[in-house]
Amino acid sequence: MSEMQSGVQQAWQARLDAGEFVIQRCGGCQQHVFYPRGLCPHCGADQLAFVTPAGSGTVYATTVVRRKAELGGDYNVVLVDLDEGVRLMSRVEGVAPDAVAIGLRVQARVAREQDRGLLLFDPL
Ligand SMILES: [Zn+2]
Numbered sequence: 083m084s085e086m087q088s089g090v091q092q093a094w095q096a097r098l099d100a101g102e103f104v105i106q107r108c109g110g111c112q113q114h115v116f117y118p119r120g121l122c123p124h125c126g127a128d129q130l131a132f133v134t135p136a137g138s139g140t141v142y143a144t145t146v147v148r149r150k151a152e153l154g155g156d157y158n159v160v161l162v163d164l165d166e167g168v169r170l171m172s173r174v175e176g177v178a179p180d181a182v183a184i185g186l187r188v189q190a191r192v193a194r195e196q197d198r199g200l201l202l203f204d205p206l
Contacts, residue, residue, distance in 0.1 A: 087120055090130075094118040097132065098199030101192050104132040105168055116168035137190035138206065139164040141174070144182045158182045162203055164190075176204045 094117075097104050106115040110127030114135070121128055143161040158179035163169050172190075174182045188203035 090118045090120055094132070095199070098192060098201060099197075101199060103135070103137060103190050103192050103201055105135050105164070105166060106130040107133045114164075114166040114168050116164070116170050135164055135166045135190070137164075139188055139190070139203070141182060141184055141186040141188060142169060144174075144184060144186075146179045156180070160188075160203065162188060162190075170201075172201050172203050174203045174205065 094104065106118055107113070107130070108115060108122040108124065108127055109129030109131060110122055111125040113122070113124045114133075115122060115124075115130055118132075119130070122130055139162040141160050142163045145159050146156055147159055148156050156179045158173050158175075159171065160174050160182060161169055161171055174186070174188055182205075187206040189206050191202050191204055193200045193202045
């Protein structure tokens with residue numbers, strides 16, 4: 083990972099730690115970008131700026147990770163397509179892990195876990 087790359091990811095995590103979920107938008111081609119990086123994957127421009135997405139999206143893929151109850155029980159891992167057109171990995175809460183279905187509409191939320199910001203989704 084380049085120095086510029088890790089700096090961008092640290093800046094993104096710092097925003098998340100402050101309770102703010104942001105993605106990037108390219109000033110060259112206007113497309114949204116995630117994960118945070120230094121150069122636009124669409125057009126190569128270095129004009130990526132943080133913007134606040136609507137936070138709504140659709141579950142693209144879902145899986146249940148089995149875990150012993152004493153360790154917190156099963157949890158869900160999803161790929162979500164944000165309405166801005168970027169795909170990211172997260173988890174859906176507020177519903178049983180195996181009740182999360184492809185196509186489910188979800189809304190992003192920033193939670194705190196071990197003093198860090200953590201991006202989660204709730205069913206809409
Ligand atoms: Zn671009």
